[in-house]
Amino acid sequence: MAKVRGAIVVDIEACKGCEICMVTCPNQVIGMAKEVNGKGYHYAYMENPEGCVGCANCAIVCPDGVITVYKVKLKQENEKTR
Amino acid sequence: MKELKLLKGNEAIAEGAIRAGADAYFGYPITPQSEVMEYLMAERPEQRTGMIVLQAESEVAAINMLYGAAGTGKKALTSSSSPGISLMQEGLSYIAGAELPCLIVNVARGGPGLGTIQPSQADYFQATKGGGHGDYRLITIAPASVQEMFDFVALGFELAFKYRNPVMILSDGLIGQMMEKVELSEQKPRATEFDQSWATTGTPANREQNVITSLDLDAGQQEVHNKKLQAKYKKIVENEVRYEEFQTEDADYLFVAYGSSSRICQKAMELARNKGHKVGLLRLISLYPFPKDIVRELSFRVKSILCVEQSAGQMIEDVRLAAGCEIQIEHFGRMGGMIPIPEEVLEALEQKLIGE
Amino acid sequence: MDIKDIIKPENLVYKKTSLMQDKALSYCPGCGHGTAHRLLMEVIDELGIREDTIGVAPVGCSVLAYDFMDIDMQGAAHGRAPAVATGIKRCWEDKYVFTYQGDGDLAAIGTAETIHACNRGENITIIFINNGIYGMTGGQMAPTTLDGMRTSTSPYGRELGSMGHPIKMTELIAQLPGVHYVARHSVHTPRAVRRTKKAMFKAFEVQKERKGLSFIEIVSNCNSGWKMTPVKSNEWMEENMFLYFEPGDIKVDGKLVEKKKIK
Structure with a gap:
């Protein structure tokens, strides 16, 4: 059970589709879109969003700084009921 | 004091x-x-x-x-x-x-x-x-x-x-x-x-970044800059034109020189005047901007000009460009570190300008 | 939990620093320059020294660095950045001054300026991007091009006998007493990025304490020049560049570090 959930927002038009974020993601969250952006690049997106833990590894290796990262700590089920 | x-x-x-x-x-x-x-x-x-x-x-x-x-x-x-x-x-x-x-x-x-x-x-x-x-x-x-x-x-x-x-x-x-x-x-x-x-x-918070550069890859912008x-x-x-005139009021002949050559010309002018030649000196102070208006003006008043430089003749090109009329403009100079003496300048004046 | 509930300002953990200008970088997809730029701006941002920092841009791919870094900068002639930085620093002793230079700029045409700024112990920081090639001019051989590496001016591979050896500028300048801190890192993995950023913090700290010159080499990729995909170029960099240009601290606190590999 994940204790944290994360999400990324990709600046689609600034993404150059280099795929470095994709291979960096520890949970294989990121994929490259089949569509292209205005420059013709297949841009990064969350293919498996539920796997994201907000570690920001993708964002800090992104050469173009196009990724913004969010993270929330989830309360445990038993904590809620107590 | x-x-x-x-x-x-x-x-x-x-x-x-x-x-x-x-x-x-x-x-x-x-x-x-x-x-x-x-x-x-x-x-x-x-x-x-x-x-x-x-x-x-x-x-x-x-x-x-x-x-x-x-x-x-x-x-x-x-x-x-x-x-x-x-x-x-x-x-x-x-x-x-x-x-x-x-x-x-x-x-x-x-x-x-x-x-x-x-x-x-x-x-x-x-x-x-x-x-x-x-x-x-x-x-x-x-x-x-x-x-x-x-x-x-x-x-x-x-x-x-x-x-x-x-x-x-x-x-x-x-x-x-x-x-x-x-x-x-x-x-x-x-x-x-x-x-x-x-x-x-x-960069303080109250202004945009300042950039010092000579680069603009946009040709149009580079032309604007030019x-x-x-x-x-x-x-x-x-x-910003700067120059000095010495005894040009009655001059028949004119030295044009700058820097150390103008000092040598001052003495040569004295020697020439002692011999009865009416010589003046235009000493250039600003070389860019070149004092072209005064060269033009004097070119109408004197008979001929001697440019004295410790070179094969560089400033003389600007003097010729600036002269407003078909006037004789000659060069005298030494090169390679040789410094002309006033007597040499006088001799050049007499041979090239006065025709003695 | 819905993604909309995660993407809220209070949950933000990482966002590009505002000291990076809001415009597309001119670098090729996957190029390490972008990451190095951003790290440098993050460090200046986090130290709160924008108002006291002047950067010097080189000639090469990062010639337009000031179009991306939103700080006061001067563009230097090819190789002259350390001299320009010296002029700035001597006039503004209390300000932070850095140069950002590539391998052609720093290790070929600017060798004299680099060595002498280092030797004088100028209190500046030099960020040296080494990708073993002239990227901007189209992939020619650089002073740091590896043995046998193909470039447009060494199409059959660099031949050491006639073309000379790849130069280790970083080890070379580390020998100089004026140089206080020297490290070689990269920016291709999260771990490498964190190490590089830490090194940059240290470099500015050294500058603040006026202990001498701080020098960080960033071994980087040039996927266009190397003719590889970005991901492949990073692998090639690890497998080839790192063997010759070994990452790690080289000089710390004015003392040369005994070799130890980092994985």
């Missing part, structure tokens, strides 16, 4: 820099101008005024240190002699392109190549036509005495900051090495407040 001091021309540059309130000097030793840095190092201007003096690893480094320092908005200068000034041409082009106010002193010597260490005026083209790549000009002023070596440092800085343009003091080994009495002006404080609107000082530079040079040409 005036403060007087016996100084070498090169020392006068150094003392002039300290007293003009300069912030930094960067240089590299080369004969015949090494006394500039030697004097500065001995004077400890960092204690007198807080001025920085640094010996660079080359003229290339020195001119780029000057670029960096000038880009901070502070008063900086360098000095060298002909071969070193050639090495600086790359940096000078960047400085002109980036519109950085600073001062470059050339205590010229004979060339081409390593040439010789004796005085020469063969760097006229390089100093007045740009020198490096691209369309640019240095404001060029030529001192003819040790006093002027001192005075022109302050004048040079004034012009540099007025136009945000590099200024060159074009001297030579004769003026640089000779000693004369100099009346020293009072110490100007180093500026603590100056125009930082364009300078790199670190037009701006040309408009500035036009203003300089309109406002």
